[in-house]
Amino acid sequence: MSQAVTSVPHPIPVDLSDLIAQRFRVIGEPLRIRLLDHLRDGESSVHALTNALGATQQNVSKHLQVLFQAGIVARRKDGTTAMYRIVDSSVFDLCELVCGGLQRQVAEMNAVVRGETR
Amino acid sequence: MSQAVTSVPHPIPVDLSDLIAQRFRVIGEPLRIRLLDHLRDGESSVHALTNALGATQQNVSKHLQVLFQAGIVARRKDGTTAMYRIVDSSVFDLCELVCGGLQRQVAEMNAVVRGETR
DNA sequence: GGCATTGACAACTGTACGGTCGTAGACCAT
DNA sequence: ATGGTCTACGACCGTACAGTTGTCAATGCC
Numbered sequence: 001m002s003q004a005v006t007s008v009p010h011p012i013p014v015d016l017s018d019l020i021a022q023r024f025r026v027i028g029e030p031l032r033i034r035l036l037d038h039l040r041d042g043e044s045s046v047h048a049l050t051n052a053l054g055a056t057q058q059n060v061s062k063h064l065q066v067l068f069q070a071g072i073v074a075r076r077k078d079g080t081t082a083m084y085r086i087v088d089s090s091v092f093d094l095c096e097l098v099c100g101g102l103q104r105q106v107a108e109m110n111a112v113v114r115g116e117t118r
Numbered sequence: 119m120s121q122a123v124t125s126v127p128h129p130i131p132v133d134l135s136d137l138i139a140q141r142f143r144v145i146g147e148p149l150r151i152r153l154l155d156h157l158r159d160g161e162s163s164v165h166a167l168t169n170a171l172g173a174t175q176q177n178v179s180k181h182l183q184v185l186f187q188a189g190i191v192a193r194r195k196d197g198t199t200a201m202y203r204i205v206d207s208s209v210f211d212l213c214e215l216v217c218g219g220l221q222r223q224v225a226e227m228n229a230v231v232r233g234e235t236r
Numbered sequence: 237g238g239c240a241t242t243g244a245c246a247a248c249t250g251t252a253c254g255g256t257c258g259t260a261g262a263c264c265a266t
Numbered sequence: 267a268t269g270g271t272c273t274a275c276g277a278c279c280g281t282a283c284a285g286t287t288g289t290c291a292a293t294g295c296c
Contacts, residue, residue: 019220037135047242055285058245093215100208104206164274165273176275
């Protein structure tokens with residue numbers, strides 16, 4: 001699907017780098033990552049997410065707003081509750097890639113600590 | 119060994135979300151993205167990167183420091199010049215994934231603008 | 237109707253960080 | 267040795283943003 005394009009040649013346009021950076025910053029918040037992780041099970045309400053994450057309702061609502069404006073989640077009003085769901089699931093691929101890099105670094109640090117201290 | 123790629127089950131640990139978020143913030147700066155994009159062609163010196171990006175030497179050095187401490191680039195001293203190279207090429211996969219999401223959004227916005235406003 | 241609950245918005249505060257300036261240290265050439 | 271070049275470090279300033287608090291609109295329940 002969206003696997004095809006992904007141009008971004010070496011001379012990356014400045015505007016594009018701004019957009020990409022902005023996107024990364026949106027996902028670069030711990031609470032937002034945990035929010036998305038919970039939404040992985042399906043759509044959920046602000047109240048449920050608030051209880052699940054142990055954060056205040058206002059803060060959860062605020063971060064969901066950021067994710068909504070970034071086009072990562074969608075909102076649906078169900079009577080009195082607002083239901084949020086993920087519409088751009090590529091964020092999970094991003095997290096998995098990052099985790100791969102982190103695990104690589106941990107392994108490397110382990111090797112160093114265990115005796116190859118340079 | 120550390121081959122277990124991308125665990126991160128639904129109840130994501132808070133510590134891990136912090137690590138992932140920190141990682142995203144490292145890449146979430148336009149200048150750093152452009153820096154990495156230039157290093158895609160191979161290792162380069164601070165001076166060369168400074169000229170290529172039109173930024174100040176101090177700023178380039180500073181951002182390279184951040185990328186270095188994050189384990190994304192490596193440093194090599196060649197006489198009087200410092201040569202930087204990429205050691206974690208997964209950042210490019212990250213950028214491509216983000217670009218895919220962006221293009222999807224642009225396409226959607228185009229569709230809306232062109233008449234399906236409904 | 238009156239009350240409680242849910243979610244969003246606005247204002248505020250503290251902190252973190254990007255960018256710049258100045259300077260110190262290391263290396264090379266003459 | 268001296269001057270010039272390249273890089274890194276420390277300090278400062280301005281901005282951006284995360285988190286909190288307070289308030290209001292909308293809805294459901296009695």
